[in-house]
Amino acid sequence: MKKITLKDIASEFGVSISTVSKAINDSHEISEKLKDKIRAFAKDNHYRPNKIALNLLNRNTKTIGVVIPNILNYFFVQVLYGIEKITDEKGYSIITCITNQSLEKETKTLELLSNGSVDGVIISSAAQEDEIPHHAKHLRDLSENQIPLVMFDRVSDLINCDKVVVDDFEAGYKATKYLIETGCKTIAIVNPIADSIIGRFRIEGYKKALLENNFSFDEKLVEALNPNEDLELTLSLLLNYKKIDAIIALDEITAVKVQNIVKSKGYNVPNDISLIGFTNGELSKYVTPAITMVSQHGKYIGELSANLLIDRIENTKDFLSFTTKLVKTSLIERESTLTISN
Missing domain, CATH: 1.10.260 (434 Repressor (Amino-terminal Domain))
Known part of the structure; x- marks a missing residue:
C-alpha cells in the first residue's frame, strides 16, 4: 500500500x-x-x-541535500567544496548524493529528499535535454512539499526556482576566439557531453567566433563522443579528415586523453595542434605540456548556490522572487596553446 x-x-x-x-x-x-x-x-x-514530517513543517533539520551527477568531474568537486564552506559557516550539514549520470537514481534520490529530511536541495540534474520535460515533475514535487530548490550548471526553464548557471555560450566563444587570435585556422571540437544543453551552448559560442572571423562552420569538425566510443579511433578519423591545428575538448579528462593520443601520433602540442579543455582541475596542470583551460569557477558557484538556498530557507517574508545568477568563465593560459602575437 x-x-x-x-x-x-x-x-x-x-x-x-x-x-x-x-x-x-x-x-x-x-x-x-x-x-x-x-x-x-x-x-x-x-x-x-513523524519526525521527518515535523521537520518539514518547522524547517529545523539544518540539513541541505546536494545532488550531483559525477564526483569524478573536478568541477563538481569544486562546487561541493564551495557549498560545504558556506553551510559549515552557517551551521548547516549536507547530505551529498551522487547519481552517476543516472536519471533513475536521481529520481529515487529526489523522492527520498522530498519527504522532509532536508530543509532544501541544491542540484545539478543528470537529465539530458530531451529528458527534462518528463523529469521536471520530480523537481516540482520538492516545491510542492515546501522544500526550497537551487539548480546549478544543468538547469531548466521548466522549473521555477533559484538558479546558478555558467555562461557556457561565452565560454565556447572565448576559447575559440583565443585560438583564432593565436593563428589557428582549423579548430575541431571533441564533445563528450553532446546530450547536454551545456555542450550545445559551448558549440553555439564556437560558431559565433568562427562567423565573426569569416571562418565557415564545418559540422564534421565537431565530434560527439559517447561514453563507450573509442576516442583514439574518433581522433584518427578527425585528423585524417582535414589538417587540424587546434582542438577544444569540452571536459578536463577528455582534454588530457586527447593530448596523450595526439602526442602519441607524433604531433607536437602546441606547435602542430593547440589544445584547450574545460574545468580547471588538477589533471590539466600536471600533464606535459600543461593544458590551457576554461575555468568555470566551481567553488564560487557552490558558495553562491548555498547562500541562495539558505537565504530562501531562512526568509521570513511572504514572497521572495526567484533569481538566476550568471557566472562568467576565465581562460587559464598554459603551454598547450600558442601565445597571441602582437
Missing part, C-alpha cells in the same frame, strides 16, 4: 500542504470543522506524522 502524504491529503480537500500540517497539529488557525475532517481522513488512511 502506498504511504499517504501531506500532499495527498491536501489534494483530497483542495487546500495547501501547510493547511493540512496545521490541521493535523491542531493549530488554532484552522477551523474545528475542517480540522476534524482532515484528521479523520488522515486516520482512516493510516497517515502518521
Whole structure:
C-alpha cells in the first residue's frame, strides 16, 4: 500500500500542504470543522506524522541535500567544496548524493529528499535535454512539499526556482576566439557531453567566433563522443579528415586523453595542434605540456548556490522572487596553446 502524504491529503480537500500540517497539529488557525475532517481522513488512511514530517513543517533539520551527477568531474568537486564552506559557516550539514549520470537514481534520490529530511536541495540534474520535460515533475514535487530548490550548471526553464548557471555560450566563444587570435585556422571540437544543453551552448559560442572571423562552420569538425566510443579511433578519423591545428575538448579528462593520443601520433602540442579543455582541475596542470583551460569557477558557484538556498530557507517574508545568477568563465593560459602575437 502506498504511504499517504501531506500532499495527498491536501489534494483530497483542495487546500495547501501547510493547511493540512496545521490541521493535523491542531493549530488554532484552522477551523474545528475542517480540522476534524482532515484528521479523520488522515486516520482512516493510516497517515502518521513523524519526525521527518515535523521537520518539514518547522524547517529545523539544518540539513541541505546536494545532488550531483559525477564526483569524478573536478568541477563538481569544486562546487561541493564551495557549498560545504558556506553551510559549515552557517551551521548547516549536507547530505551529498551522487547519481552517476543516472536519471533513475536521481529520481529515487529526489523522492527520498522530498519527504522532509532536508530543509532544501541544491542540484545539478543528470537529465539530458530531451529528458527534462518528463523529469521536471520530480523537481516540482520538492516545491510542492515546501522544500526550497537551487539548480546549478544543468538547469531548466521548466522549473521555477533559484538558479546558478555558467555562461557556457561565452565560454565556447572565448576559447575559440583565443585560438583564432593565436593563428589557428582549423579548430575541431571533441564533445563528450553532446546530450547536454551545456555542450550545445559551448558549440553555439564556437560558431559565433568562427562567423565573426569569416571562418565557415564545418559540422564534421565537431565530434560527439559517447561514453563507450573509442576516442583514439574518433581522433584518427578527425585528423585524417582535414589538417587540424587546434582542438577544444569540452571536459578536463577528455582534454588530457586527447593530448596523450595526439602526442602519441607524433604531433607536437602546441606547435602542430593547440589544445584547450574545460574545468580547471588538477589533471590539466600536471600533464606535459600543461593544458590551457576554461575555468568555470566551481567553488564560487557552490558558495553562491548555498547562500541562495539558505537565504530562501531562512526568509521570513511572504514572497521572495526567484533569481538566476550568471557566472562568467576565465581562460587559464598554459603551454598547450600558442601565445597571441602582437
